[in-house]
Structure formats: C-alpha cells, structure tokens
Amino acid sequence: MKVKVNLKKPVKPLSCTKETSLKTSDLIRLYYFLKLTRMFDEITVRLKRQGKITGGVFSSLGQEATAVGTAYALEPQDFIAPLIRDIGACFVKGILPREIFASYLGRATSPNRGTDLQFHFARLEKGFIGPISHLGDMVSVMAGVLLASRMKKENRVAVAYVGEGATSTGAFHEGINFAAVQKLPLITVIENNGYAYSTPTYKQCAAKSFVDKAIGYGILGLQVDGNDVVACYEVMKKAVEYARRESQSVLIEAITYRRKGHAEHDNQAYVPAGEIEWWAENNDPIKRFELFLVEEKVASKEELKKIESEVAEYLEQELEIAESAPPPEPITAAYEVFDNSVVPPAIKKKFLS
Amino acid sequence: MKDRKVTFIEAIRQGLWEEMKRDKSVFIIGEDVGTYGGAFKLTEGFIDEFGPERVIDTPISEAAIVGVACGAALMGMRPVAEFQFIDFISCGFDMLTNYAAKSRYRGCGAIPAVFRGPCGAGVRAGPFHSLNAESFFLNTAGLKMVEPSTPYDAKGLIKAAIRDPDPVLFFEHKKLYRLPRIKQELPEEDYIVPIGKARIARQGRDLSIITFGAQVLNALDAAEILEKQDGLSVEVLDLRTLSPLDKESILETVRKTNRVVILHEASITGGIGGEISAIIAEEAFEWLDAPIIRIGSIDTPVPFAPQLEDYHLPSIEEIVSACRKLAEY
C-alpha cells in the first residue's frame, strides 16, 4: 500500500480559514512569528554550512504554521514541550532567538551552558520545557507537569508536540494513556509531516489517520490543516477550552509537510518526484497566510514586507548577541550533575603534579 | 592503482552482506535501514539486493525491534537489528535484559540475534547521540558485547556475532566509520574474528594500556609519544570483546609489563575499567609493580560544546601523564 500523492494544482490558490475570532493585531502577530521562524531557520542553515553549528539542524520549513498557530492559543501559565521542528512554538512562548542561537552555537550564555544543543533547555518560568532526543519521552513529562498543577491548583494545560513517527514509541502510548486515565488536561499535537526521517507515514501506522488513535485512549480527537495557521489557532483554542473546562486530554493531528530532509545531510532521494515542489508551490503556510491577510485587508503587501525586514534586522541583532558570547570554560563541564553544595563537581583527576 | 583498503563502515557492510549471501536466515531490521540505507548509510543498497522481506524498515519502536528480533531468532532466524544511535538502546533495555538475556537460561530457547549501532562520543553530538552503553549491560548475564577498533576486526566480528548462538550487542564507534587512518586491506576469503579474544595492538615491555574501541587510537598515539620522549615501551591491548572478557589476555599483559592503565571512553564510575581492575587485583596482584590506573570520561553526561566535551573525554595528554606516573612508581 502506497500513499497516492495528489499533485494537482488547486483550483484556487489556498488561503486560510476565514472563520476566526482573532483580532487584526493578533493576526499580524501570527505573521510575525511565522516569519521569525522561517528566517531563524534560514540563518541556522547558513551557520551550519559555515561550519559554525556542529550539531544537527532540523528545519521546520513548510510546517511553521502548526507550531505557531497552536502555541498562540495558550495562556502564559500553560506549558509546552516542543519537538525539534517547533521552534515557532518556542518563540510564541517567549524564548528569545539569542537563547536558541547560543545553544546551537554551544555558547556559555545558552540556558543549558553549552551542555546540550538546539533548544534542549528549559525555561520553567515561561512554561517551556525543551525536549530530549528520545522521541515520545516528553508526553509523560507533561502529564507530570499537569499532575503537579492539579495538586497545586494552578489551572494549567500543557501541550506535548510529537511527530507522527514518535507515535510509534512506547513512551508516547504510556504517556498519553496515563494522562487520559488521570483526566489531565494534556493536549498532544501530532505533527503529521509525511515522513519520519525517511520513513513514510504508511510504514509508521496502519490506521487511516493518526487522529483515530484518540478513540483508543478515550479522549477527544481533532484534525486540522497544519498549514493553515488560523485553523491551527482555532482548533487549539477549542482544545484548550475543553481541556481546561472538563479536565480531559485531547489529541490533535495537524497535517503538514516536511519540505527539507530530516537534517541537512539528507538528500530526500526517497521522496516521490514533484512532491516537495508541489507543497512549496501550492501549500506553503506563509504564502497562504499572506494571501489571507491581503484578501481580508488585514495588511497590505508593503506592510508585510516591512515586518519581514524588521524580523531580519532583529534576528541579525540576536545572532550577534549570541555569537559574540564566549564559549564555556572547559572546567564547567564538571559542574551541575548534582547540586554541587551536596555533591562536589566531577573535576578531572591530575596524574602528575 | 585502485585503493583496496576499506573503511571501518565498509568492513561491517561487507561482513553483513556476505553473511546475508551465505545464510538465508540472516535479515536486517531497524529504522530507515531499507530504502534510505540507514542513518550512516551502512546498509545502503541492501534492500535492492535482498528485498524488503530481509531488510525491514520499522516504525520508531525500539522495544518492538528487539522483541521481534528475539521472536524471530527463537524460530531459527538470524536477525541483525539496528539502533539508529546506540543511545536509543535504552528504549529496548527491558526486552534486551529481560527477554534476550534470560531466554536460554530459562529453558525457553536460544536467541542468536545481533543488536548493533553507532556508539561513542567526540563528534559534538551532545548528551543523546554519544553514548557508550557497555556498562549498562556488563552486569546482565546472557548478553555478549563486542566493540572492534579496526576494519579487519569489525568484519570478522560482525560475522562471528551473526553466527554466534547467543545474543550479541555490537557497538560501532561512529568516529571510526570513515576514518582514513584506520583503513585496511581485507582478506579475499571468508574469515571470522572469534568473540571473546583480545588482540595486542602494539607490543611493549614497560607498561600496558588495556582499552577498546576508538580509545585504541588514543592509546597508540600515547604509546608513540612515550616511546619517543621517554623511551618507554608500551603495550596496547585491544579487548575487542567486552563480555565475556578475555581474562587470559588481560592477565598475560599484566604479567608481562607489571604496570597497567585501563582506558575507556564511558564515565569512570561503574565503567568496565572497574571490572578489569578487579580481575587483575584478584588474579595477578603479585605481578603488579604499581597501582592500577583507570582513565575514563568524567562522571557527567556527554556535553555538547567542544570545550566541554574535550574536558569530559579522556585525552592523549592524560594517558601520557598517567603512564609516566606508573613508570616512575
């Protein structure tokens, strides 16, 4: 069984859903975050090619709307655990580009002190817990965040972002089931972007769609066009309201597309011819939103261009701040495995004095 | 003239390929191993030759990959399961330590399966793509562990692992995969390198470095420096098999040089070096002229930034100074 890709041109260029409660200022804000995400991505790719980033660069090109739109529906007290392609959600939660740049570049100023890469760090005060590489692990961690929130009467919801590939892990299943049984307001967003590394969706899951999994967990399942930023916002808003009100879990499947390879080295030879081009041409989340903004007279093309140049300038400043920061002192590697007031740091032994 | 020397990764490929040609029960199972040819391209081209029945792309389900390999092995197949990075072996830990390791002992059947993947640090990959996993499994009876350091051994050992009657964890240090320095010409004919046998990587008289994997290269470099600068003759023992350990070779080098450094890349506490030094202390105490020195990474996760990772890992300078201290003792 092979998935048939419909590579026909849409009759009318795709835009975004018109039914929205979002105000003009919010719509402009969404556009800002989409551009911020894409242009951040372009810079990291550049830094990787320049050899300044030694770790992996995992592009979110073409799927920015899912992270941005869904995160935008959250309140400040709510938590997210993004996946590597959810940089947009990090920005919406208030993580600064300079922090993520610093982490990519292995600087001492990174919130993880250079001990980890990408946005593998946390900012608890901002409701942000970065992922680890092991897929699916964050689902139960977020359930734990919510358990504490309930005990402390803090009224939070939490979002665990996973790729469709991660739904095949035991950790995903255990976490989502646990949250469902405990009636925790966990919203798991499955970003179905067509591929997990080289593995197409049909080799990952035999169900017709990932949202069907919700039935098995006894929770509400919602599906959304992940390249429609307005729809992503609206579906999340509905999920958040329901989760908070009913204290129940929700599963959202956002359908999107990964236009770049898994990471920079991946040449995507396994992708059927024309597929990437089709998405780039006909279903780019930013182009769609631009069309929406202009059609709905929210902003003119010129106004959008202005936002773009503001973002460009802002990102270069943020990069400059990150790049000019010092690398970590080697010896700091020895610190913070434990509370060093209880257990001393793991300083290297010297053999000769 | 054509360069007949092959890389470490090519040697493993060849070994796997030849075993799949030789024995129809051998098959490959793992994430992105088929069409894509594996994250490191180790199985590139295999699916074209052997078909998707014998080169199986799986969902991201390490526990199931191990479990399925166990089940198939019970039924007479010879699965070779890949972890995309050895770090993800943690997700298959239960299946490995409870199912694979105990099946024969419980009278439930032998599990001739190989579980392989790229391990090791030093490539700026951070805390989740740099693991050396041997100590997690050293205390599990029923799992063999192998970690070669040369193309010759890699090919010979992967073949031996596939033919072995019991489960074998096969660790491949990713730093070695395409390292030009270790390229070797391999024999035309079929050969294996027996599991459970160490190898002397460099002969010496004054002291011994017992090590394995990518650290063999650091040990050899340190030995070179010590010979040039100090006139010391350093023996390097490459363990190759980590479980069961080749006690005889370990004791032999101790009896020969009477001074020992044990070197590994995993963190020092609870590392395999402790086990080796216990063997030496128990069985060759009277042969020692100096205390045993263990060198490993510091007791932290593997950090990402180069400055931190270099501090974390054992360095050639450290090995040299440890050897000097032993020589002076």
Ligand SMILES: Cc1ncc(C[n+]2csc(CCOP(=O)(O)OP(=O)(O)O)c2C)c(N)n1
């Ligand atoms: C438990 C586990 N196994 C394997 C990997 C290696 N790996 C990293 S990303 C990836 C594919 C992820 O696909 P998906 O979850 O769909 O997210 P996407 O990359 O498409 O955003 C794999 C197999 C991992 N990180 N964790």
